[in-house]
Amino acid sequence: MQQIINFVLRYKNFLLYVFLMLVSIGFTIQSHSYHQSSFFNSASWFTGNIYKTSHNLSSYFNLEKENKKLVKENTRLRSLLFNKKNTRIVELDTSQLSYTITSAEVIKNSFAHPRNYITINKGKKDSVLSDMGVITSEGILGIIENVSNHNATVQSILNEKSNINAKLKNTNHFGSLVWNTENFYTVQLVDIPRLVPLVVGDTIVTGGMSSIFPENIPIGTISKFDLDNSKSFWRIDIALFNDMTNIKNVYIINNLNRKEVLELQQKTDFK
Amino acid sequence: MISNYYFINVIRFTLLVLVQVLIFNRLNFLGYINPMVYVLFIYWYPVKQHRATFIGLSFLLGLFVDFFSDTMAINAMATITIAYLRPTIMRFVFGVNYEFQSFKLSSATQVQQFTFLALLIVIHHLIFFTVEIFSFDNILLIFKKAVAMTLATLFFCLLFSSLFSIEKK
Known part of the structure; x- marks a missing residue:
């Protein structure tokens, strides 16, 4: 017994190192196997707020460029609308919709890693949930992975797990x-x-x-x-089409029929 | 004196994390070079302090950076490894001098300081990219990234360490 205690005391630093290493490896493997760990992500309250503050300070610098992008998109959408053959006033009947769109802004972007995640400034409070699609005016961006109350992380298409x-x-x-x-x-x-x-x-x-x-x-x-x-x-x-290094305004797509589709697929898979 | 140490280290910790995630993680020079200047914490940490605390602090440092950059716990792994190996590296670089009670980093020669910093960074980056990429097919990519990043990190760390040189008592 004495010897065991002596051993622990002697190698306490090494044991601490091994323990912390195992903890880190645990965290890493856990998030490899399925989703990014729901604890370790930049959408949490703490990190999200710091990124938001920094975004608020720096977002003014490229407003002009962003405005031009949005006007260009509006022009394209207008021309689509005016050239539509049987134009009729779209009624605001929300029971017929199959997709709803929410806008959001990117507060943290990354593209230098093998697994890249983007953080956006909308979360549960804006009814954003995981597995919703995210696009920009130019093209596809990724899929929502983790959601906190006010932020969400997006698994970018620049992620080796993306499919x-x-x-x-x-x-x-x-x-x-x-x-x-x-x-x-x-x-x-x-x-x-x-x-x-x-x-x-x-x-x-x-x-x-x-x-x-x-x-x-x-x-x-x-x-x-x-x-x-x-x-x-x-x-x-x-x-x-997207310049993944320069993204600011994004749209979140919510497929209202997704639940039904998934249920149906699951039923079929069981047979 | 002791509270002063704590104070300096807390400030250093916070500032290094913020500078790392808000400035250097967005640098993306040539597309993938984001120097990891927070390694300076391990370089600057007082020599004769409790070793277990030091390893614990390094773990927290790495974890905080991981939190912000969505990298699971890879930074933490690399950081605790260099924190654990630091005494060994110091003995290798500074020789017997290191054993003396009065040893200070600022009293070592420039070459020794440089070697010490470079060794810390090289080990940190090798571990970081090995775990991040995690495939032997891409071993060349690991080396390429590690070498490029080591040079960038070394450059910025030298810059910072000469700007904010440690206590001149």
Whole structure:
């Protein structure tokens, strides 16, 4: 007994080190296996408030650029609206909606890691929940992962865990959108069969199989493609429409039918 | 005297975390270089202090940076490792001098200070990127990132340590 106590006293620093190391490894592995740990994220009250303060101070510097972006988007939407064939006044019947949109601002962006998360300034109090889609005026951005009362973290498409259904525009050939962590201007589209004819410059949009994003949200254009190891699928590099290094205003998409879709899928899977 | 030590360390801790997450994490020089200046805390921490407290504090420091940058507990892992290894590195760099009661970092030569800082940073970054990327296929990427970041961090740490030089008593 004496010897055990002596041993502990002698190596107490080493034991402390090993203990803390195991704690850190525990935290890290726990968040590897499924979601980012709900405790360790920048959406919490403390970190969120610090980021918000810093955002409030610095957000004035690029207001002009952001305004121009928003006006450009408005112009595009107006022209879509005016050129619509059977224009009728949209009634504000909220029971018919399948998507609701909330706007938010990015208060922390990151793109230099293999797993990137973005923090935005809307949370539970604004009825933002996890697994909602996030887009910008130019294209897709990511999926909400953790939510606190006033903030939320977004799993960026620049995250090696990200996997989003995408397809070639105007066709129904779909694949999965992933990221190989190398370059923050390009993401990869995999699982498109070899039979599909491709051209550099083709547009890639989100597919309809996702219960998170609506169909046809722009992602990017094909910049390069070749066959993968199995020689039966394409491996496509996509140049993103979004400049992931410069994001401020984003939209959160809530699919009101998501619950129903998931329930149905679960029922089918059980059979 | 003792309260003064505590005070300085608390201020240093807070400022380094804030500077790290609000300024250096957004630098993104060449797309991925974000120097980790908070390592300076381990470099500046008084030599003859209780070792367990030091390791505990380093853990908290790493964890706080992790909180802000959504990196699970990778910074904490790297930071406690260099905190634990610090006496060994000091003995290696400063030799027998280090054993004396009156030893101060500011009394060592420039070359020794530089070597000490560089060793801390190299070990920290190697552990950080090994755990972050975590694949042997990408071992070249780990080295590339570690080398680039080490140079950047070293540059900023030298700058900071000459700007805010430690007590000249």
